[in-house]
Amino acid sequence: MAALKPFAMPKWGIEMTEGTIAEWLVAEGEPFERGKVLTAIETDKITNEVEAEAPGQFARIVATPGQTYPVGALLAVLADGPATDAEIEAFLSTFKAADALGSAGRDTAPPVPPEPAPAAAPAATTIPDDVKISPAARRLAEDRGIDVGAIAGSGKGGRISLQDVDQAGRPPAAGYGGAPVSIAVEDGDIETVYASPLAKRLARQHGINLSGMPGSGPRGRICKADVLAKLPPAAAPAPAPTMSQAPAAMRPAAEIVPMDKIRRIVARRLTEAKQAIPHFYVRMEARADALVALRAQANLFLGARISINDFIVRAAALALVEEPECNVQVHGDTIHRFAYADVAVAIASDKGLVTPIVRNAEALLPQEIGERTKVLIARAAAGRLSHEDMDGGSFTVSNLGMFGVDGFDAIINPPQGAILAVGGSRRVFAEQADGSGAFESRIAFTLSCDHRAIDGAAGARYLAALKRLIEAPEALFRR
């Protein structure tokens, strides 16, 4: 009789959910020593060799090289000696994959409470029609793969209830009992005073005689308050903290406003984005004095009204061309790269948050971006943005600088690969290149990247390019 153990897909790092068996380096039934390399497993990031933690052999190899398996999945059955097929089959039928986030790998998570191995296969089962069981109990038992044959139903004629099935699927209750306990009642058998147990205990503690005391509890029962009233007053009690606010009942109830359609869509998409996309954030500040001066000059010479944001959109687009790894959309397992930069601009309108697109922003001069953006803002305010105005884009610029915020982190607008959050211009006293100190204007940028497509270094290179363009803004006017 060999002792069998599962050899399961390990979990290396928090984001690993599956791995691919590259090859098996030990054959079924071939004994190996501790430290022997058993297999190589590829993940999204790395390929690792797995060494034997103890001498043994594979009683059965389950996983096929080249195939991908979730974390915790059974890859092979380890044995300390030769095992019979029957033993292996019995082991396989009771194996239960550990939770993907559980204790399967090297990341030790809190242990999952031990579930009793279900008598039948854990997969969903079908219960014969002639079993006496309530409809909800049948569904639960089928879903959880619980063997109802082992349940003694608590209903009429042994009918099985939902509670019976629920109980059968739980681990046994903590045991009670052990050393004898005393259950004697302290007041003895014959009662002459009718008081609550708490009042009696207080009376014993303070040596108060309850007989003849009038009770204010139900049916004249002496209660805690009656006993406490007999106690000598304690030293002046600390004054109770006063409520500075009106009681909740006095305040008007909250106004309940149902979400309108746009708000519902925004809520759903942002929730999905924040939950599904592995965001990471890169931050950088850029000196904005040159940009501010150039904008004043340009508006004067061109007679235009270019905003700081128009320059930033232009810079963001040029930086995307420079750093194409950030100029992407993510669609499932594929990454779409673009030769042009369609940059979305986040606009807070009365109708809600919208992100229309400035197309080919890399090819537009700041004043052209400004004109395009004004059109989009007007359409957003009128609620007349078309599908074409909104569709696509690989990148969003969200600017809250006009509100004076220092900076913030934005949620990616899928399927775009990244979003740039722009803070306000701040005056900062800083060391200059010549070692002297002077005030300068700075804008803080936070780039949120979808880590499925963009790595940290690419995000950092992108921000460096952006900073260079902002700090030497003349380039923004070059076609």
Added chain:
Amino acid sequence: MAQMMIREVIVDTIRSEMRRDPDVMMLGEDIVGGMGTAGGPEAIGGIWSTSTGLWEEFGSNRIIDTPISESAIIGSAAGAALAGKRPIAELMFADFVGVCMDQIWNQIAKFRYMFGGKSRCPVVIRLIYGAGFNAAPQHSQAVYSMMTSMPGVKVVMPTTPADTKGLLTQAIRDDDPVLFFEHKALYGVKGEVPDGDYTIPFGHARQVRAGEHVTIVAMGMMVGLAERAADLLAKDGIGCDVIDIRTTSPLDEEAILDSVELTGRLVVVDESPPRCSVAADICAMVARRAFAALKAPPEMVTPPHTPVPFARELESAYLPSPPKIMDAVRTVLAYR
């Protein structure tokens, strides 16, 4: 304090109340005993010996031996009570309460309400109940659950000699109708009884055992079984809070709820069949008012929904017992 049997406590209490108050009287079948069968008053004091010596002391005007007619006994008692007396009526077998149900249910229980609170009907009906004597379905029943569901009467179930004295005195002095249930099997139970005037107000449960794992609520004959079960479980380290509710109406809800809030687990032991029983009533009350405290569904230990069987073996299988109570306690503790 004197050591007395419950049977002696009942005679003693009635005697002292009759001495104290000339309006107290008693009536029932054979309570003098064999009256006239041998040509004279052969007072044996009733088949339960709960009126021994009363006829000799108080005479035929206050101790009335009646014909075999429960309707007549209860009807007369109701009339006497309305006329200012404090009658104690004995139903030799509680099972026959059915034939005087109109007198109890439609008359005695309703007088105070129907006359705008201006009338009172201070009658005590002693009902001798309970199984365990191989006496078959018509002489063994626990009918208190049915009577508890009836507004307008108080339902009292003593379990110890001391409680019998305190509760019976209270019942006789009470201005409202009281149904006083005496279990046949408890008449021989001996215990300490306080001397002098001793009353127990209705609606105050008695804590019999103090444990922290499971609350066992019981009444009447069932209290002793619950005590036995609790003592055996305590040896295994399981502590049961045992509560004798003493009166099923009014019910000491606070005592039950306070205990369940501590233990989180409830077993109710009841000698009447389970449907619409005191046990079902208490389980419902706890489920409704202490749901948050419960760690397991409440359990009931009751006979099955059948008449009391005649055969000894079937009768003992029918009745609650300490092993059945222990099983129920272990069931609520095993709830996952």
